[in-house]
Amino acid sequence: MRIDKHLLEQHSEKHLPSHQKKFKALSSILSDEGHDVEAILDRVAAFQVAIPSWALGTGGTRFGRFAGGGEPRSLEEKIEDVGLLHTINQSSGAISLHIPWDVPQDYKAIRQLAASFELKFDAVNSNTFQDQPDQEQSYKSGSLSHTNKSVRDQAIAHNVEVIRHGVELGSKALTVWLSDGTDFPGQQNFRRMFERTLDSLRQVYAELPDDWQVLIEYKPYEPHFYSTVIADWGSSLLFCQKLGKKALGLVDLGHHLPNTNIEQIVSRFLMEGKLGGFHFNDSKYGDDDLTVGSIKPYQLFLIFNELIEGMTSPEVKNPELSWMIDASHNIKDPLEDLLQSVEAIKIAYTQALLIDRKALEKAQEENDATQAQEIIQNAFRTDVRPLLAQARLQASAALNPVSFFREMKIREELIRQRGAKAFATGL
Amino acid sequence: MRIDKHLLEQHSEKHLPSHQKKFKALSSILSDEGHDVEAILDRVAAFQVAIPSWALGTGGTRFGRFAGGGEPRSLEEKIEDVGLLHTINQSSGAISLHIPWDVPQDYKAIRQLAASFELKFDAVNSNTFQDQPDQEQSYKSGSLSHTNKSVRDQAIAHNVEVIRHGVELGSKALTVWLSDGTDFPGQQNFRRMFERTLDSLRQVYAELPDDWQVLIEYKPYEPHFYSTVIADWGSSLLFCQKLGKKALGLVDLGHHLPNTNIEQIVSRFLMEGKLGGFHFNDSKYGDDDLTVGSIKPYQLFLIFNELIEGMTSPEVKNPELSWMIDASHNIKDPLEDLLQSVEAIKIAYTQALLIDRKALEKAQEENDATQAQEIIQNAFRTDVRPLLAQARLQASAALNPVSFFREMKIREELIRQRGAKAFATGL
Amino acid sequence: MRIDKHLLEQHSEKHLPSHQKKFKALSSILSDEGHDVEAILDRVAAFQVAIPSWALGTGGTRFGRFAGGGEPRSLEEKIEDVGLLHTINQSSGAISLHIPWDVPQDYKAIRQLAASFELKFDAVNSNTFQDQPDQEQSYKSGSLSHTNKSVRDQAIAHNVEVIRHGVELGSKALTVWLSDGTDFPGQQNFRRMFERTLDSLRQVYAELPDDWQVLIEYKPYEPHFYSTVIADWGSSLLFCQKLGKKALGLVDLGHHLPNTNIEQIVSRFLMEGKLGGFHFNDSKYGDDDLTVGSIKPYQLFLIFNELIEGMTSPEVKNPELSWMIDASHNIKDPLEDLLQSVEAIKIAYTQALLIDRKALEKAQEENDATQAQEIIQNAFRTDVRPLLAQARLQASAALNPVSFFREMKIREELIRQRGAKAFATGL
């Protein structure tokens, strides 16, 4: 499904007077405070968030899945859905594929299709947490960390194959989320699991093209409930250190123990030049995979505070980051959820851009916690939505993405095209 | 599959000398300390734990399920598996059914089959957390708490049907685990969800036979990740208070926030005469549904300390309790896991029986925390396994259940009979 | 120290142009969206938060306390400090006393002093968590729950004395934060602790004047680390139910286990007509007692969403609430911290006032989680600070309280008057 540019213009026109009033007011206030509104708009417009191919369908839990309808039935339709999102918000210009859910058959056709939507291919993702039909070895007791070399070899070969697909599509990174772990004390030797995993990852690393990275994700639990091999940022960093400079850590916001100060972890990774990317989502309890910004918008802002500080500080030598959403849409329309998530990410990013860094540095130097809070909360309290809307307006996207999606009855049209029982591959 | 008594005898005979040495030593030590070993053995022998029909197959997570083999393919085979367990340990003399996974077709035949294994029917469980094929209304947005009366009516009717099945089989309780909840702030009005649920439960309650109970389970999250209607013991108690004396709370060990003092909750329910039953399992992070006693055996013991104190104190007026395992066997053989779980429960129970309650009361009265700890840890530190083994020996069960299961190659036999790809219904 | 009104005017005048621009823009936008800005301003102006007498000095931890200077040395100076805050923000029109830290000697003089600052006396607080010099019985092993009747009697008498002080000053409520609990499993019998506490509270309750309330606070741990008698909202509610209609629950935001959905607890208390009051603060780990809104501003907003919904719904019969800050100012200037806290509370309150409740109810009725999120986040994203500033302007308070405090060099003046080593009583 392709959106007629004309429809976007009609939509924006309708909401224009209200928008202009708000934007004008905000931009005048920000200018008074010394901000360069044009420069901010440029940065907001340039900020793109990749969409994972598995987030386009309804997600579920171990207790069940309540599918919606009109879900993409093929890689092509997934690309179309991301293209749709990008057309609407001009902020989702990349797709991240998951193998074996999205094995491309005709690379050229897939590349052309993506290009027709102005989409790039972000990191490719391997999957050794599930058994595929006709798979020789089972991952029930692990994959890259398995005690049995045959299983490890199969998992290594799979990762290498994923790299190969990625190379064909123009990706530049492999994301490894290794679910390997244990459910019971004593089940495995922690050190040997680490060492077998390291050995496996070294073999995968050896197959990375020169301009590629491998992103090492960490997670404390689920699907295993006693330990995981790459449980925390410390373990992720250890693997990165031992693998080499192409290995970087990946932070998924839902992969932390209760009360973790994630923003400090972001700072630690950046300090070490080892932050590779982000999986955005939100959560209250565990890896809840909720809409970004729906539970802890202030934490999201604080993370962007670190990211912007780190990426702009000359003291920090860190490669470019890979930004991606990784959520599960159990009860919302997946596309609406993604539009809300991208919006939340860009709100936090924009608020963090507004922080008066010189004043903040001064307050920090003087140990003035009251003033430091005033400064960063002043940025957070600012209603930056008119800036995002203006950036979309200038990029010919929808002034209000969710409204546009609903007014155009896009889900209804997708159901008409694909059926009410079209289910996407994924969790 | 039925176990020949002879095999049990052979097995026990083999391990007898080692057992007798241990039992003799322990029983002499306990007698010296004033314990009535025979009386303890009687209580140990009498303690039975119900097995849920859905725990006989391999469990999984939202990321996948790695099935084993030889799983029960029908209600009949599930009863046979529980019968097998009971034959081996003489401690699992009841089965708890889940509707619609276990709809009995021929009540009489089912009752007879169960009786042939000396099994009773424990609480029956309803399921409104999944949609069944051809179900008219979807539970995607809730069931007993739904905004739409038609959905609520369907969920009420289902619960009433579950009661009807239970009556036919001789159950005396309905367990309601209501997964209804929300994933996002603002999604629903908390109070109205509660009130609609209460109204629905009242209609279910009205259908309970006189000698029945309804057990109200609570859980803070999963499958919903922002709120649940019956989130904690306080909410469960409120429903019980409003419904009437046949409504009682049910505690699942995995359904608590981090660091919750579960044993105190047990005491509170007992104090109010409102404890109905238990779902045993173990967990490190959330509702991990691991083997009972595999992670926090001391907590399990402390819970039994409260249970025994409450059930024996004349100040407490609480009905008999319903004991059940509710675990998910993702990587272990389900039957072995259940044998380990029953053993862990009975170890904790037996240790709690050994607590010198008079001395403990004195230490409490004198605010002597050091002595109180000495007393309860003395019971916990005692290796009571010979008592359990002796009780099994006297009941003609296996001296060592897990060893017996393995030595007899029972799983291999089940796979031979049912196939390597026989999967049980369940999660 | 009394602030000359003239200084407030001067300050406001200086910031007026910038404020007016912002207020005009916001109020026009809100009017366009159908809001009655004048009505909102009235509600904002009327909203008052009580200041606890113990929050006027520097707080500490068990590891130490780093005092500031110029802290109030007497009850009179504490009242002056709250008067100062109220003069600056016209939103802190009440003080909450803590006995024995603030025993009034001359009631009439104290009342007159408070009146001269237009301050009321909020709930009075008892203290049985510390031993006072020359106290007969020690609270080391508990107070209202103690095994020894003499200790309980002493604690009851203390609470009655606190009521007496409160009556003289015009308070209408007694807040009981009972720290009683245990540090080790087995140390006490949970049920008997509850029952002794209930018996003690009944005696205190009997002494409440007709128009008084007793507010029952709950807390899961600290200063005891295994159990507390009133650990959670369920226990608090049980006490309230058993005591009678003058007993109500009190929610302190820091008194919950990790990941607790506090807003739902608020809704439950309101549903039962049993919410008595609030202790505002913020926290990341435990009872951190940080500046309100400094860590989880969205949670604060969601709580106010429940409060406004509950207090305005005809279905809910709940008495008026008591709002209070309860924080510990370990590294910030206590008065600045309180100004920031009051501001954060009023921001959340005002944002919650902006929620389009009709639209929200419709979205809830239709199970439209996406739209519900749009509605409540639209309110949260709105920068309402100009409304608060305008309300202050109209009340002759400072346009920007923290700036005013700093520009006027108030702390320096207090140090000059009271000394650099003047320490307030408290924690």
Place this chain on the structure above:
Amino acid sequence: MRIDKHLLEQHSEKHLPSHQKKFKALSSILSDEGHDVEAILDRVAAFQVAIPSWALGTGGTRFGRFAGGGEPRSLEEKIEDVGLLHTINQSSGAISLHIPWDVPQDYKAIRQLAASFELKFDAVNSNTFQDQPDQEQSYKSGSLSHTNKSVRDQAIAHNVEVIRHGVELGSKALTVWLSDGTDFPGQQNFRRMFERTLDSLRQVYAELPDDWQVLIEYKPYEPHFYSTVIADWGSSLLFCQKLGKKALGLVDLGHHLPNTNIEQIVSRFLMEGKLGGFHFNDSKYGDDDLTVGSIKPYQLFLIFNELIEGMTSPEVKNPELSWMIDASHNIKDPLEDLLQSVEAIKIAYTQALLIDRKALEKAQEENDATQAQEIIQNAFRTDVRPLLAQARLQASAALNPVSFFREMKIREELIRQRGAKAFATGL
């Protein structure tokens, strides 16, 4: 106070028959299972746990402290108290000093006193989390991480002075628990805090004698409640890597976020050859500093499982470890608490010695989680107390330390000697 050996003998004699019966039974059972009981007894006897000088008095919380009596009033009396413990259990042969609470005046006399009790001096501890009277710079806003070089220099100088004291007494390690952190988002720049701390630690490191180590402790929060510089094992490891081979991590059991798998962290440190020592205690919520083994005895056992595996595996190159208790005795007699703690540590150690490592390795290799659990729980379930008692008996210590302490009325004697209001320095 010195214990007459004769009294120990009398005590042991009284309990001897009961002990011998238990020991004989256990040792016969263990021998049957292939254990070398004599070798185990030797290891148990050799295992010594250091006592911190600050744990000899009553601890408290920010809400208060309920002192006992007879607490040591000087460094000499502290050494006497540890000597007393060591005489009673022959397992506490070292003391760990805290500067400035325990500044030795006459090194030689102190060394002689300690030697008279057969005590060694374990790691010395610095304190930059409190201000001392007449201290030039305040640590209110940090010490080694402070923005102000003068403050950092003072903190560095203090650490160097602590090393100097340690050298005089024969210590071989400096423990740095750095409380530096922040309470509010934005208060400091995380990276710069880290770098300033690293720079400070390098200066301290440069002053370490050749045969010394510096132990870097980590803690996520308290006394600061938003971030700490050394928040987790990952940060501790980073500091150790950057400092050099004499820098090692120190694990305090209470310094972790909820649900942390501490035993895996122990394994990670050992794998990297970077584990320096342990602070034993127990906790349910945070850094509760309860008696070791009073809350999570199984976790303690699992940690010892890792320690023994790591310290005996040829693959692991890790220096000798420093074992210490770090608890706070708020309601128990401190000396009784320490006796219970040492006992709990040695129970866990002994149980871990009993693990059949060959069988466990085989189960792990075969991914047999059921069997692995059987093996380690078999060790945990074994009641090893008779082994500890026997080791004490052979070392002329008390058969039952707590009973001996009570029967001898040691606390009463200490109160008689030192007074009922003798308070030890510490928290």
